[in-house]
Amino acid sequence: MGDYIASIDIGTSKICTIISEIDKFGKIQILGIGRTYCEGIRKGVVVDIESTSRAICESVEQAENMADVEIDQVFVNIPGGYASVINNKGIIAVSNENREIGTEDIKRVLNSATIISISPDRQIIDIVPEQYIVDGYDEIKDPTGMFGVRLEADVDIITASLTTIQNLVKSINKAGLEVLGIIMEPLATAQSVLTKDEMELGVLLIDIGAGTTDFSVFKDGRLMHSGLIPVAGNHITNDISIGFKLTSNDSEDLKKKFGLAYTGLAKSENTFQISPIGINDKVNISETQLAEIIEARVCEILEIINKELINVGLKKEILTGIVVTGGGVSYLRGIKEIIKLLFGLPMRIGQPNGLGVKDPTFSASVGMINYSLKRKFNYYIEYNNVEKKKTRSKSKNKESNKVITFVKKLWNDYF
Structure with a gap:
């Protein structure tokens, strides 16, 4: 077996863990994946350490069971905003x-x-x-x-x-893990969904999650600008709940099954039944009615991004177009059409490349692995004033973890 490297993407609604192996040829192979729901995060920030720590444990144990190894060191992300x-x-x-x-x-x-x-x-x-x-x-x-x-x-x-960092690190420590490095999310995501040419010539990366939307401009191979909007997929779900008087779960299901981000693709003759709260009988609604609600919120997100890019003078630098990723709206039909309409630029959906994972939900976690291996030194920093980590209970004995240490050794005397 080779060396192992693990990443944890802590989002507003979910925590994704990936365990990968670096084989003797230096190639990366994903061994295990874990994904759990989390209630301890609000808009990308830890607000409940205990709840977040439990969700981290569940996600990590899923990945460990799939990989049949144990990990004790991880990379973690922080939203660009x-x-x-x-x-x-x-x-x-x-x-x-x-x-x-x-x-x-x-x-x-x-x-x-x-x-x-x-x-x-x-x-x-x-x-x-x-x-x-x-x-x-x-x-x-x-x-x-x-x-x-x-x-x-x-x-x-x-x-x-510092407060954001300490709460993040403490949540991971409580899950029995050590933080090996904290990576700015756009830098990580770019490594999994953008091409070298896009980053050189100029590209806008939009990562729409559940609670927040990260957007970044890359040019000449570097991050030129990054911002965060506290509006994302959950707000669309909430709009549907209010508009049709549905529970959150029913609204999320409706969005995923029938949602359209662009009314130009909707057909009023296409209808489906819903069960509003307080009404015994089912009600018919049209594809157009649902699309109107979704399109309004998507347009709000995109217009905020467009306005900021104009204000900072970077819109003209986006020569190759726009890449959209994340689990918030990237799966919605019509997202390409509405973005092209508003920005007048080519657009594609960004999926993790190179490691066999295609789900945009894992763009950040896959990107962290790529990013950490690309960098030979300079990202391991000791985090002080955090609770000493606990030992997680294991369901079975597994191989001891051999997370890569050659870069950490280089960093020991750095700061």
Whole structure:
């Protein structure tokens, strides 16, 4: 067996866990998948640690049982709207006598880039090197082995609310797990649903979940802008409940079975029966009536995104189009048509690629695995002031976990 790496996507309505194996050829194979409902998250933030911890345990145990291994370290995501990006530069003199740049030099230059003033209520969670510069020569992706006197690094420093981080980490610790790294969700999702050309030429990524909508613009291979809207799939379900006087469960079923995001595709002659609360007899409604409710909320989400992109001057940078993912509306018929109508840009549904999982619900969790393997160092940061993790009870004996440690070793003396 190879080394194992696991990710947990903590969303408003569900928690997804993926356990993967890195084989002797360096290839990734997904071994186990877990997905459970969670009531301890509101709009991407932990509001009930106990409830969230229980849901994490259930999701992880599902994945462990499928994979027949145990894990004790995981990567976890944080919504893009709750993280901030700071651009900075680090500069050092190469330490080796022969002037060959090594791992220690790269660690030192990244470390020097983190010497910035940030608010006491925020913490650095990631450092993304955009380019290295060796003696004035720029656009270098990996300077390891090159010769030079001065090494510079242009980096994006990712920070997040300390309170948000601590509640997230504590929930995972209570589930008997250690947080190996916290990854900004758009950076992770991009690794599973976007192509290299899209990220270089300019693309808008919209991740619509249950409680929040993340949207991000990528250009020249880097994250240019990220935002969060507290409106998503659950709001559509709630609108249907109010409009037709249905329970939440019935509204969700109605949305998934018959929902259309664009009224232009709906046919009034297509009808189906519903059972409104307080009415004994069933009632007929048309496909058009349902589509009108869904389209109104979808348009609200898209118009907010469109307005912000115009305000920050980035709409003109979206040359390749729009990619929509997440479990909120990506499955709805008509979503492509309404987005093309409002934005005037090509659009496609983003599904995880390369690891055999096609469900957009797993875009972030698959992306975290891709992201963690792409990065050779600079994302393992110790989290202080969290409760010592408990040991989870196991249903059976399994192989001991061998989660990759080569990158963590590089990070031990980083901060």
